[in-house]
Amino acid sequence: VGKVIVDLSMSLDGFITGPNDSIELPLGEGGERLHDWIFGGKSDRSGTSPRTSATDSNREVLDEAFETTGATVMGRRWFDIGEKPWGDDPPFHVPVFVLTHHPRETIKKGKTMFTFITDGIESALEKARAAAGDKNVDVGAANVAQQYIRARLVDELHIHLVPILLGGGVRLFEHLGTEPIELKKTRLIELPDVTHLRFRVIK
């Protein structure tokens, strides 16, 4: 059966966006830097699919993530931010379950179906697991990932560690409670511009 995965790019100081993120600037100031490994350093990323822009080993890491992901759970904020920039064919190509307090009808865009879930993270995960079959369920970004980590529902962390100190932004790891969560490193791929780390959560 599939696993529940948090898969995000993080600065050495723990941020997944730069400072002052907003609807207009979803990655905050300088936050695009975190995705240089995906976009090969290309600065104009409009209309560029993350599925095809990474090169070499980074491309393999990304291909593997896309191939093994069978469903995604995200927060409503991330959906609202992404809806426009993702355009007619959002890059997921798997069922996406959006956690929200405000019901909305299921919509299909290109190869991606978005279903809005109002009855909590466990319900969303149940539906995502059913949709994913043997594949993994990806949960994120930070706020949603934190809820699943806190509920001890995450199996693996796939962290793409980027060599920069951003100094501010959205922190990936906070609000986790103060009970330590032991991890086991299960894979490390060292590249010049990013270190791909994989951890299993010990339960």
Added chain:
Amino acid sequence: VGKVIVDLSMSLDGFITGPNDSIELPLGEGGERLHDWIFGGKSDRSGTSPRTSATDSNREVLDEAFETTGATVMGRRWFDIGEKPWGDDPPFHVPVFVLTHHPRETIKKGKTMFTFITDGIESALEKARAAAGDKNVDVGAANVAQQYIRARLVDELHIHLVPILLGGGVRLFEHLGTEPIELKKTRLIELPDVTHLRFRVIK
């Protein structure tokens, strides 16, 4: 000439202590976990020198740190916490400069001389550099490291990344300002229980 180094063990969620640190519990709750790689998992560490307890590759990493360090700058709080547990022969064996607002006479304990500096981080660094000669100056822990990073006086970060989420404690990277600081990864040693990362600060 020597470099200015921050060298600390950090959890994946960015902490160098566990939650609720205090004079009595300087590493916070569960924070000793961060130093398992140094003490080989030994739980009673009283009277155990970090200089001799690590094994294999971890020992090499630690030996190298001791051999290349010519002086240390630390905060008064860390000195106050350590003074007793360090005993008659604190593990530094190099001149230590303690940043403080309250003057105190230089003291010698075993092979370590402690000098108290009241006129700021630049003065402390100048004295530490003079004492270190061609060797490196180590600055820490978190609060002092942050001051030197913010002042762009740090050359390298040596981070021993420990596979645990502590959920709270003293964060290594905060209060750095929001100007991004680009790093270059210069070394990575992958071990099962810790990942030794080394970054150069791009100035």
